[in-house]
Amino acid sequence: MNFRAGAGATLTHLENMHYYPFGMLMEGMGTNSPANDYTYNGKELNEDFGLNLSDYGARWYDAALGRWWSVDPLAEKYAGQGIYNFVANNPLYYIDPNGKEIWIWYQVSVTKEDGSTEMQDRKVQYKNGKLYSEDGGEYSGENEYVTQVASQINQLAQDDEEFACRISVLEKSENIHSIAMTDQWENPENITKPTNKENAAQNKPTGTNIFFNPTDEYGEGGKRHPRAALAHELLGHGYDYDQAETDWSKTKNGIRRAEVDAVNIENKARAAAKNPKRTDYSGKPIPKHMLHDTHKN
Numbered sequence: 001m002n003f004r005a006g007a008g009a010t011l012t013h014l015e016n017m018h019y020y021p022f023g024m025l026m027e028g029m030g031t032n033s034p035a036n037d038y039t040y041n042g043k044e045l046n047e048d049f050g051l052n053l054s055d056y057g058a059r060w061y062d063a064a065l066g067r068w069w070s071v072d073p074l075a076e077k078y079a080g081q082g083i084y085n086f087v088a089n090n091p092l093y094y095i096d097p098n099g100k101e102i103w104i105w106y107q108v109s110v111t112k113e114d115g116s117t118e119m120q121d122r123k124v125q126y127k128n129g130k131l132y133s134e135d136g137g138e139y140s141g142e143n144e145y146v147t148q149v150a151s152q153i154n155q156l157a158q159d160d161e162e163f164a165c166r167i168s169v170l171e172k173s174e175n176i177h178s179i180a181m182t183d184q185w186e187n188p189e190n191i192t193k194p195t196n197k198e199n200a201a202q203n204k205p206t207g208t209n210i211f212f213n214p215t216d217e218y219g220e221g222g223k224r225h226p227r228a229a230l231a232h233e234l235l236g237h238g239y240d241y242d243q244a245e246t247d248w249s250k251t252k253n254g255i256r257r258a259e260v261d262a263v264n265i266e267n268k269a270r271a272a273a274k275n276p277k278r279t280d281y282s283g284k285p286i287p288k289h290m291l292h293d294t295h296k297n
């Protein structure tokens with residue numbers, strides 16, 4: 001939240017926006033009124049050319065990447081770190097110095113000094129079947145959402161070799177893939193959103209924000225294991241955005257090919273969970289020849 005000193009002793013409310021730890025704006029949350037360009041960390045956001053860089057004086061910072069756009073003048077002093085890194089890849093605490101990236105977000109209730117409580121966002125990193133806290137230590141908590149999502153990623157890795165391969169690619173990606181619970185207001189359905197829309201539209205790699213409800217047992221086509229939805233979002237769309245392989249073309253009946261690809265991935269998870277094959281997208285039949293042979297019967 002930013003305030004700026006106004007005339008006299010007044011403070012002008014400038015914005016109440018939510019940011020990911022590296023400063024990427026969480027879309028659809030908060031207010032920014034009146035229009036205010038001094039956003040994350042009070043640095044001026046420059047939207048020229050759709051690049052959305054923040055002016056840190058000597059250098060431009062890209063919040064979507066968590067990287068500088070030019071070399072740190074003091075790079076020689078920190079030879080052990082990449083020269084485009086931001087705060088040693090450490091926006092909150094010491095995040096995994098390798099910074100490779102599947103994160104599961106959850107909320108905790110925190111008691112403040114005045115005795116009131118508030119919900120705060122936390123995240124853990126998923127890597128090689130293990131979970132790590134933001135300080136880099138192994139996560140020992142028992143948050144239900146974290147446990148459910150992690151166990152389902154583990155199961156997907158066991159279900160299928162291609163799944164295991166895609167999970168490993170995402171774990172090692174330069175892009176951040178964040179998984180969070182669906183929410184009542186902005187993202188009630190399982191959905192994957194690219195963190196950088198321009199990159200996504202130009203088929204350049206981007207991270208994703210995935211909203212996933214691990215207790216939702218119904219999808220299009222009836223009852224199915226929630227894991228099938230996670231496969232669709234994370235291993236279908238998430239992987240495609242990461243690898244710049246999102247197919248924006250459409251089938252003859254108007255289904256985006258990226259959705260056909262995600263449904264084919266979903267169907268592998270459906271087969272492993274003994275759920276029926278999905279053959280529709282958004283009420284339209286997927287052309288038969290485009291559906292992979294996932295279900296033997």
Ligand SMILES: [Zn+2]
Nearest residue numbers: 232237259262
């Ligand atoms: Zn989809």
